[in-house]
Amino acid sequence: MINNNISEVITVNMGPQHPSTHGVLRLVVDIDGETIVNVEPDVGFLHRGTEKLAENRTYHQVIPLTDRLDYLSPLSNNLAYCLAVEKFFDVKIPERAEYLRVILAEMSRVASHLVWIATHALDIGAMTVFLYAFREREDILDMFEVGTGQRMTSSWIRIGGIRADMPEDFFVRLKSFTDKFDSCVDLYENLLTNNRIWKMRTIGIGHLSAEDVQVYGTSGPLMRGSGVDFDLRRDEPYGIYDRFKWEIPVEEAGDTYARYKVRMKELRESNKILQQALEQIPATGEVMTDDPRVALPSHEDVYERMEALIRRFYIVSKGFKAPKGETYQGIEAPKGELGFYLVSEGEERPYRMKIRAPSYVNLGALNKMAAGHMLADLVAIVGTNDVVLGEIDR
Amino acid sequence: MGLIDRKLPDNVLTTTVDSVINYCRKGSIWPVTFGLACCAIEMMACGAAKYDLDRMGIIFRATPRQSDLMLVAGTVTRKMAPVVRKVYLQMPEPKWVIAIGSCATSGGIYNTYSTVQGVDEVIPVDFYVPGCPPRPEAFFDAITALQKKIMTEKVVRK
């Protein structure tokens, strides 16, 4: 005879080799029957020591390391780091570079959200979305390749501007992409928004209240999905985001479905920003600042003048010195608030670099979101958290 | 071949057991999904619509028990190394390993206190793919190279 009153908590292990943990996340789950009692994330399987490595590299040499943090949107990480270093110098970025930075950052956001919708839907059981979303992501990666020569980790945003100007083909492709992208989002929404299985798997799952998200520090779509109207692009403006008209999607419900709707709207809003940036961008112009403290002298100069040659050699081999002090710059990355806290001792290398990784902080609320749900819902909750292990473990 | 050519009825071909089995094996490589870092995203892109690994008979399996190829895509850290080894040991013979990306090959730019300098410290590797991350074309190159290697293996006498 089965006694239903006895409840026994057992501990099961999920990961690190598990198809729906998006990498090498390990979850130690205490379950009572099939109900989750407690989840403890065990991270660090991809801890590569980026922060320690950065202390031994010049400010320019850190940029390739930032690419590999959140590898779904490498250019957002470049942007956050470069903005933080630029705060030390108060550099004036050329107009065209500002627009190209916005374009690259928003393209990264779209690419990142496309991987999120693809894997999130795949985990819950909708394979078709995966294939469609990766089709559009390939378009973006092709554009990155046309513009920067590398599909993912291009390190294209540099201190004081961007590496080089984009070819004409890049803008032609981007124009046709922005024209069709809204209908692509319609396609994903057709497959999911009113899909009964999708709604049953997501509505009411992983609830976070507006109070919780602030106490846990979860930022980005997790915050906006819980009814907190907060976006660093508007609330702590950086770059030239004040020149575009776009809306910040906010949903009140605070569950997985609300966060899904927030991210789908963000895809459309990013597309709006891209369209406006394409219209407003100046036709020609410099893309790198001429501030001699951070920028490399141009090649023409180097061939003509001895001082420029020495300067270039000095910056490349030894680096430039940042003033003594501490600064922080946070940007609205696809996952939430990505920030770089830099401590400088007046040397060529950062004394300490702390990466405020949104996924890592969002993971802190996992137990709050998952407790009381079924074990099968944990997959949906990890998916809605949008974890990237490169950023969590650093 | 020439001696027995005309002595057999129609629709009969002569070949070796080795090449028949190897031919089947090379056309149905099932890799275990073992994405560790950035390269895993390119691995996913290979499996998706544009590059389409399915046309080569490659279907990703979520369990090592059903797979014969391990694609180590990403940085292997000290904490992850025993897991890599364990997953490898769980795979049935015959099994092959492709190390994808500079991190899995040699540690790459991460010459730090927590990173294993190349996955070959932990498991034997058949092919190394350079790149950070490698392009999908490089993946396909490694897989066709693996298929050639599979055709040279001796099945019966092993």
Next chain:
Amino acid sequence: MTFEQLTAKLEALFPEKLNCYTEFKCNFIKVKDAAAYKAVLTALRDEASFKYIVDVVAVHWPKKREKFELTINLFSIQNKLRVFVKVAGEDNKFPTITDIWAGANLMEREQYDLMGIVFEGHPNLKRVLLPEFFEGHPLRKDFPLKERSWFNNADEQGLGLKFSR
């Protein structure tokens, strides 16, 4: 509320204990008296709407008298203001702030793991990114970058792994 108004308000609450300054467009509140550290944070949360905790950063200064410095990064969504609360100590012991913000749990564990800061009163203070058998704290300035001899310290799965490089 701007940072100047906040400064005036805090100076009234904690006279002579704070040093508020702005550096590279970032607003810092240096708590000179470590005993008032948690009272300042609680006042910031309850009276100045700093409900959103962003980050906890620890810095190691081996040459200074106060060897460890902690920076709490807070944001007020209501006032659109970011402040950094700094506190320094001679040894690596600081009180935990998990009772003020629950999200500080993981952030403090990370700083314990990498920097060796002991947060007194933390509910679950153990390593998070590195395995338990790791020795030392890598982000301290005296830790060598390539120290990999700890690789062979444990064979936790019993696989007989030997690392040579």
